[in-house]
Amino acid sequence: MTTMWQQVLAIDAKYNTYRTPNNPQFRTLYIRRRSQLLRESAKAGFDPQLRKQYLKQRMQLLTDKYGASISLSDQSGSLWSRSASVRGSRTNLDMLDDSLSEIRTHRRQHSRGSSSKLDLMVEDQARLVPTREAGASKAMAGGTSLSENYAFTGMHHIFDHHQRAVTAVKFANDDKSRIACSSLDKTISICQVLPSPATVVCVLKGHTKGITDFSWSLSNDLILSCSLDATARLWVVSSGACARTVTDPQRAPLHACCFQPLNNNMVVTGNTRGLIQVLNVSTGKPTKGGQGKLTGQVLCLAFNDSGTLLWGGDDKGVISSFQYDMATGKLTKGKRLVVCEGSPITCISFRAWVSREARDPLLLINCAVNQLCLYKITSSDGEVSLKKTFSIKHRKETIRSSFCPLMSFREGACVVTGSEDMSVYFFDIERKLKPCVNKLQGHSAPVMGVSFNYDESLLATSDAEGLVIVWKRQQDEGAPILVEQT
Template structure:
């Protein structure tokens, strides 16, 4: 029954970004209540035919209310009916002038030596990005295959408050510092979905901490304890009521965020150290994990079993995972320098290996973040990649099999530590496009991916060790960063 209510919730969640645009806190309340009601109703059972009919009708009603969304990340041409529809973002833009747009060591040894670990799953506001292709803005081609904003693309600037990218990302002061994990690396920090004030981090001390930033002073809500060794990765469910964790103790655990209790412990199918995880975005009953024996497994968290046909082998230890927004393509990176793309069967959970890209032989792929559009003016589906080559890499996704083409590189320091990066969540409303990354020089960097020269928009200094991970809250007012010595810093955007 869990799979049923998760499917229904997924339909609603795809449109959640459009609800009560002036009061984003209500979106979180809505999706939580929706999740609660669906779970309660699921206990009574579902008739398969009625469920299919309900899902169809619910999708139609939501599409009529908010505008249709693409299921395929727009690799194909939209139908005339979709192209001609008036979307929510179109209506928001009406005051603006628009025109039609045209190696062999044990993994724990590596972690202890480097003070880090290897994976980052970025939070993506999929419905913003999926809608972007249907909005009307002006483009100009500066180079073959490149789409960048022109001076008359006013819609994004209006929605961003007509401020520059540097002003938008003027993070300066430290809002708070959490240091309960000091002396053990914090490989992952992440805000809850559509939440401004709640975040979590995992640590090699074997625990996960959940924080609340408001009301002040910020506090630790609860600590999740149970893993026998370091926690390497975690992921929030779509409704934030569940967290999945992976650990060097060769287990994954499912936790209830409300009370911090462990709902289920699931051993790795290969009895191997688990290094990374990610939820299937359209069905949070399924989680993908990567392990030390080079395998990727799709796991059903309700049954605790791996999905038939949902396993595949990479060339090295699996360090990073990321789905595209519709959940149809999965990318996986390993410690041998390869990125694999898999086609995900939505009905069965089966994985089909599609493409392989060797970024740099023997250089670990420590982070992968997928985004359907970089910004509303730069519409290419993209992949942001950290590899141990002293560069942050931005790839264009060129087809519906996840083939990658290098678009831009940015100089950072990363030769050994598993550093991670993210796309900024509200970029689709701005002119220009910003990404944020950690670095081994103890700094946090903001890059404008559409700026040809002087791409660094901001640089934050304050950590005393390699910065391993970064995460924005939903409205970009706060940024969290974590480092190899266990420090978590919350940065506050400068108010004008």
């Protein structure tokens, strides 16, 4: 009979709000460990009366420590039998409302000296239920805060086969098991991270200088790379062979490249002389009118999902937009924005909408002025306006960031970024107070690349010394993640 242990776990979950309010990861680990111990104890088959006695003693201990919070009923068919586990109690909105009321009462009673901590607790717990705009999904709202949702159990695998900085790491599209890594050691490696043990499948060799960027094709059968050797190469993933090499028309080093999202026969490159070039990979030739010009070295490129808008960032701190003609591949210059004069733009990411509460199309931008910037797209020609900034350590390296790929039924939305302080940061773009919801430490050099797989079960990060770490996100065993892919 496991019902009594489930009741004990429900009580622990109820009081979890008060447990180490400034360390949500510990709260999650505590409940998971309690669940494991209780399941093991249930298998031992203790006397039912002993179980009931333990339940009462546990309730008394929690009441003495945290104050009266629950009136426990002896009826086995009550709330506790319905809340058979932490996951089962997540959909009980009444319990959530009670928790919020208790926190606010506690805040009023202890307002002096601890108001900021309790404000953060209230804000964190309030995010458990979606806003009225997502009312239809309230029944599926998760019971963990956003910070708990991005807790990690540790390192899934570490790759150290690259000899120099890994400039970018990316999971294949809609594939949670394959990553590719580009390096200044002139190679690209394709790695299989699931199932364990993780392995290096193949290494793509051909560039004569360091590789600065790469991109997977939509079907993951091709990889496009660009290099300081002034060439872009198209690789066949299945064989590891180079299908085509295209030399930059100005023979200038290339720092950025990407596929046109709806026509992978077209690719775009950006060089150190400010030239953006649209290329037909079948012919290896540039398209007519498919050129754009930035004020400085092109360091990053990003399309919108429909492929009609292209943004480029340069080393002068400027972002420029271009309208892309789907029929001809022609680029028409749009808007220009100075983010911070003289501070390089090292990464641009586009997202049509991030969550049910953040429905505007957004650009996520790394600027080497110690900032990660979020911009709202305001016009059809790519004009943007600043929405929010986040502080990170970033002055010299090519630091990259990414939107977290899933949209959950809770409030808030996360982005992840590398940093020169050797850490990986997660920011909630909707949180006003202390937006950093997690920080991963494990690298011994500036973290340059970050990439989630499509279901967010694994995160890959790369650094300036050639190390790639694959992190495993913590998930409740046996429970589906109630999310939608954007």
